[in-house]
Amino acid sequence: MPNPLALSLETARRLAVTCQHLAGPRPGGGVEGLRQVLRTLRCLQLDPINVVARSHLLVLWSRLGTYDPADLDTLLWKDRWLFEYWAHAASIVLAEDYPIHQVMMRGYPRGESAYAQRVRDWLAANDELRRHVLDRLRAAGPLPPGAFDDRVSVAWQSSGWTNGRGVERMLDFLWLQGHIVVAGRAGRTRHWDLAERRLPEWASATPLPRREAVSLAAEHALRALGVARAADVERHFIRDRYPGLAEILRELESSGRVVPAEVEGGPERWYVHRDALGLLERDWQPRTTLLSPFDNLICDRARTERLWGFEFRTEMYVPKAKRRYGYYIMPILHGERLVGRLVPRLDRRRGVLEIEGLFPEPGFPGDESSAGAVGEAVAGLAAFAGAREVSYADTVPAPWRPGPRPRELSAIMRD
Template identity: 90%
Template sequence: MPNPLALSLETARRLAVTCQHLAGPRPGGDVDGLRQVLRTLRCLQLDPINVVARSHLLVLWSRVGAYDPAGLDALLWKERWLFEYWAHAASIVLAEDYPIHHVMMRGYPRGESTYAQRVRDWLTANDELRQHVLDRLREAGPLPPGAFEGRVSVAWQSTGWTNGRGVERMLDFLWFQGQIMVAGRAGRTRQWDLAERWLPTWASGAAPLPRREAVSLAAEHALRALGVARAADIERHFIRDRYPGLAEILQELEHSGHVVPAEVEGGPERWYVHRDALGLLDQDWQPRTTLLSPFDNLICDRARTVRLWGFEFRTEMYVPKHKRQYGYYIMPILHGERLVGRLVPRLDRRRGVLEIEGVFPEPGFPGDEASVRAIGAAIAELAAFAGAREVSYADTVSAPWRSSPRSRELPTIAPN
């Protein structure tokens, strides 16, 4: 076996950022460029928060710059090259990955945990509701949740928003099982249809993958997206917590030459690099500056974010206002290979203004004019993408940031 690659923290960060399409030449903002990014990321987390724009739109913007979200809609709703399913969270995923996700579908709810047994019992008790949903969709789908009768025999009980929402729970569980799919959206309301009617035949007709083969394929996808990762990082990426036998699979991938072991400055852990990414280590470094969604794929694993970047990040949306350290909606600032600070933006759609409530550089950020201008330009690009005509800065934001470029210098493409 060859000796592990020895990577400095800087090199590991650069590899991670480049593999995420956050450095180097930007992919185009057309449909082909979106496909290129999506084939690397494999999933876009969905989140209802819309302070500036929806998270999945921002993840693509950070990588391609200005683009028309209608292209993403075409891939999702017209070509059905994408579909909505559960990856590391509710996400947009690739139809070509259906065999990977089908492993979860055909086993849900798998396991002997208390929750899995509870779901199985609830589904058995509410079989009339299950059949009603499937019959209604077969007759008249696609349909919104309000189109189904609440034929609930045993109420769903929880301490959260799902308490007593029997129809919504049944729709979710049938979705997890792959029996139904999201076939469209009216605002935030999902339209449901039978999976057999929605999925393209080239995806649904693929031969089922053995579980071990699916895990191996998913692990390779995760590692290509991460650039450099430990087994625990892979476990928490893409199809989070659905990698049984990962340690043995990584050994097999290493033996076959698909992955290469590595050591990263700062600790003795075993890391891996996919062979497809090795050529990037010899390429010239082409840094960019951008802003990241709080749910961006680069930082969705908080532990890895701390290990590689020394960047402690958490959202404060559910923190009481008087206890927030930064603000309600926080976007990390990526400058080159470093996470150099946090931005707190808010879009005033009525006035067409992107309001910057705070800019919080990390300790050690030099604050030189070139860096400040690069970050200011990224803020202006964000404003243009979000449909703002102007950027305004709160009085508490220091003068160097307030003098950075304004969004009126850039074209405007407003997200949906």
């Protein structure tokens, strides 16, 4: 076996950032640029919060700069190159990865946990509703949830928003089982159809053996992460669905598809996919951007702390008086470092991106160069979100406040 690669923290960070398309030349615009980014990321987490823009749109903006969200809709609803399914959360995923996700579909709800048994019992008790949903979709799909009769025999009970929502629960479970897919959206309302009618013909329906699917998913995760431990792979892409991962990583290492590594700061075993090794030889081309709270680079909070020393928590559900930073926090990526937190809010009525707070990390200098780079990123975000100007609260430290002037936003949008 070769000796492990010895990576400094700086090198490990640069590899991670470059693999995520957050450094180096930006991918080209349009549909092909989206395909390039999505083939690396493999999933975009969906989240309903829309303080500035939806999270999945921001993840793409951080990598592409200004792009047309209609191109993403084309890939989703027209080309069907993408579809919605559960990855590490409800996500947009690639149709070519259907065989990986089909492993979960075949077994859902698998296991002997109390929740899995509860779902199985509820589905059995509500078989009439299940048949009604599938018959209605076969006859008239795609349809929104309101198009189905509430033929629930046993109500779904929970302490959250799903309590008593039998039709919505049945749709979700049929989706997780792979019988139906989201065929379109009207605002936040999902329209459903039969999977057999919506998935593209080229998407393989031939089941993969579970072990082969796990191996394929692990390679996707490693390519996206750049450098990762087994636990990092476990928490990425198809989170917690990597049975036998330790042995699979050993096999990938023996075949030369992954290379072991040591990262400064600890004795853990890390891995780098062989497809990423060439990036270690490339010239470093840093960028400055802002990240969605659910960005793929930082969605694993433990890995974020280990590689960047950046403790990141969302505060959306923290009482206002107890928040340390603010409601909606976007980490600031400057080169290979996470250098601070931005708290933005889009006033859509006035067309203003309000910066309610900016909190540099200790030791990060607010010099003219770095402040200017962050200001350009803020202006780019404003342009993407459709704001006509940016305003900074008085609480924002003076070196960070100016940024590009509002009159520059149209020029940034053109870029």
